[in-house]
Amino acid sequence: MAHGPGLTLNIVEKRFDPLATPVLDQFTLNIAPGSVVALVGPSGVGKSTILRLVAGIDRLFSGRITVDGIDADKAHPPGFVFQDPRLLPWLTAIDNIRAADGKMPQATALQALAQVGLNGYGDAYPHQLSGGMQRRLALARALAINAEVLLLDEPFVSLDRALVNEIHGLLAELVGAKRPTVLFISHLAEDAARLADRVVVLAGRPARIVDDIELPTSRQQRDGNIINGYIRRIESAASTKTGTKL
Amino acid sequence: MVRIPQISTPTTDKDKRRLRDRPGLEYLSLPLLLLVWQVLAMAFTNRLFPSPVAVSKEMWFLATEGRLLLDLGKTLLRASAAFVISMVLGTVLGILLGRQHWVDRLFSTWLLVGLNLPAIVVAILLYIWMGLTEGALILAVIINKVPLVITNIREGVRSFSPDYDELARALRMPMGRRLRLIFVPQLLPFVLASARTGLSLIWKIVLVFEVLGSDGGVGFRVSLFFQLFDITGILAYTTAFILVVMAFEYGVNRPIEGKVVRWRMDPA
Numbered sequence: 435m436a437h438g439p440g441l442t443l444n445i446v447e448k449r450f451d452p453l454a455t456p457v458l459d460q461f462t463l464n465i466a467p468g469s470v471v472a473l474v475g476p477s478g479v480g481k482s483t484i485l486r487l488v489a490g491i492d493r494l495f496s497g498r499i500t501v502d503g504i505d506a507d508k509a510h511p512p513g514f515v516f517q518d519p520r521l522l523p524w525l526t527a528i529d530n531i532r533a534a535d536g537k538m539p540q541a542t543a544l545q546a547l548a549q550v551g552l553n554g555y556g557d558a559y560p561h562q563l564s565g566g567m568q569r570r571l572a573l574a575r576a577l578a579i580n581a582e583v584l585l586l587d588e589p590f591v592s593l594d595r596a597l598v599n600e601i602h603g604l605l606a607e608l609v610g611a612k613r614p615t616v617l618f619i620s621h622l623a624e625d626a627a628r629l630a631d632r633v634v635v636l637a638g639r640p641a642r643i644v645d646d647i648e649l650p651t652s653r654q655q656r657d658g659n660i661i662n663g664y665i666r667r668i669e670s671a672a673s674t675k676t677g678t679k680l
Numbered sequence: 681m682v683r684i685p686q687i688s689t690p691t692t693d694k695d696k697r698r699l700r701d702r703p704g705l706e707y708l709s710l711p712l713l714l715l716v717w718q719v720l721a722m723a724f725t726n727r728l729f730p731s732p733v734a735v736s737k738e739m740w741f742l743a744t745e746g747r748l749l750l751d752l753g754k755t756l757l758r759a760s761a762a763f764v765i766s767m768v769l770g771t772v773l774g775i776l777l778g779r780q781h782w783v784d785r786l787f788s789t790w791l792l793v794g795l796n797l798p799a800i801v802v803a804i805l806l807y808i809w810m811g812l813t814e815g816a817l818i819l820a821v822i823i824n825k826v827p828l829v830i831t832n833i834r835e836g837v838r839s840f841s842p843d844y845d846e847l848a849r850a851l852r853m854p855m856g857r858r859l860r861l862i863f864v865p866q867l868l869p870f871v872l873a874s875a876r877t878g879l880s881l882i883w884k885i886v887l888v889f890e891v892l893g894s895d896g897g898v899g900f901r902v903s904l905f906f907q908l909f910d911i912t913g914i915l916a917y918t919t920a921f922i923l924v925v926m927a928f929e930y931g932v933n934r935p936i937e938g939k940v941v942r943w944r945m946d947p948a
Contacts, residue, residue, distance in 0.1 A: 486846075490850070491849045511852040516846075518843075520843055522847075522862070523943050533851065533857075533861050535851075536857055559943045561943070
């Protein structure tokens with residue numbers, strides 16, 4: 435089965451203030467093709483910065499990020515889901531999805547809408563949708579471009595649990611079907627335990643990888659016990675290695 | 681059985697909104713104004729305070745027998761030329777000042793001077809330098825209007841959300857699409873606001889400048905009526921002019937605004 439590309443991050447240095455300690459210094463991370471990696475760690479450690487560098491939103495750093503050997507900013511654009519839905523309020527739902535790719539056919543956008551359960555809301559403006567629906571729309575926009583790399587910056591923050599479970603199911607289904615390479619941030623161990631193949635725990639300034647946990651059981655076979663076991667393991671790693679509770 | 685009619689009072693926000701947005705209320709505005717005018721005219725019964733009916737008759741006479749349409753056309757042409765040039769120039773410069781901080785700092789005093797320069801002084805100076813020409817009149821209006829457009833547009837550009845720029849970068853939008861999908865929609869409400877205030881200002885300035893020195897136009901004709909104390913003529917010209925402005929507001933400005941900022945409407 436075809437799968438997403440491998441990601442290689444070799445960040446020599448990333449700093450926001452020339453006088454302050456860099457956020458990232460000699461930071462290296464390799465992500466296997468088609469894997470789902472969760473980045474966890476205390477807030478402000480640099481998780482979002484990493485995602486923004488991979489997405490090419492922020493290009494002010496020294497080092498190299500490659501997607502299957504190609505510089506990330508020259509590779510196919512990733513699907514990116516921000517912490518907030520970041521929809522364009524002047525465009526309808528369908529046009530928000532099509533904004534992701536100028537050549538996207540209407541049918542593809544409609545299919546993406548249906549995929550996230552927003553059938554019939556194509557002509558609605560973002561302000562006419564609830565917060566949860568806006569999140570789903572943002573996810574649909576990221577999925578519609580058929581990206582081989584998905585970057586999700588706390589996509590589940592401030593969502594009710596029912597919706598989170600729904601989106602978990604949607605993502606698990608997508609990952610199973612298309613095998614994109616996924617890098618996501620979550621402050622909840624449960625999100626990582628349900629979705630990830632690998633959990634990278636970050637701490638300190640500059641950020642260091644303090645733990646790297648493989649979750650070997652496939653997503654389909656993870657029952658409540660396995661997920662609870664993973665949650666305990668991730669939480670324990672986070673609290674002992676970073677001193678913070680997830 | 682006798683049914684007791686119920687009086688509904690707006691209790692919820694939805695009810696209040698329905699009352700506020702009741703269709704047709706704004707159509708009562710003009711008849712109400714005419715009614716007040718008519719009552720005042722009947723109360724004063726003086727040739728210096730003609731009634732709306734007398735003014736309408738005079739307007740019809742001036743349009744069919746006089747030079748009303750010709751004068752209106754002249755003024756509208758001047759106002760349109762000044763408006764289009766001011767908007768284009770002001771928008772370009774406003775974007776430049778909003779995006780480039782050093783340009784903004786360099787020209788901030790110029791802008792302040794432009795905003796506070798009395799319109800009449802500009803007109804007098806240009807009439808002296810360039811003579812009583814069409815170009816001098818239009819240039820004077822532009823000089824008065826451009827600083828206002830620049831200020832509006834600059835503030836608009838400054839208020840652009842960096843979040844949307846990030847989104848554009850994440851989606852790798854090419855410049856053309858970025859302009860169309862991110863830049864222009866954020867700018868348009870400010871352009872429309874500038875257009876609306878600009879238009880009302882330009883009409884007024886053009887008329888004043890026509891009074892000051894011109895060979896025709898609404899302002900020029902009003903100044904002649906003033907010398908003859910012909911209040912009916914003054915009001916006939918003013919009313920005709922206001923009708924044109926209102927036709928533009930309801931026929932052009934509002935429909936465009938309704939389409940462009942539809943996404944800002946309240947949820948149903």
